Amino acid sequence: KMAEFTEPEMKISAEEMASARIPLRYRDYCAHMLVPLNKCRHRTMYMPWKCTDERHAYEECQYHDFMRRSKMLAQIKESKD
DSSP: OOOOOOOOOOSSOHHHHHHTTOOGGGOSTTHHHHHHHHHHHHHTTTOTTSSHHHHHHHHHHHHHHHHHHHHHHHHHHHHHO
């Protein structure tokens, strides 16, 4: 039995990511949260105690995406057995 997956929806277009100057390696399913975080960082001159809500939301999105990919890999490995 082959494992089936639904691809998450990209919430930001490639053009929007390019205009926000997001590096290619960060253009993932959480890129839509990186845009406001980077704007906040720029506005507050990257002060580490600023933009905590935006950073937390982005890091949480990254965690959930990692967990989704981990489950997907586990299901693929199970289906090969």
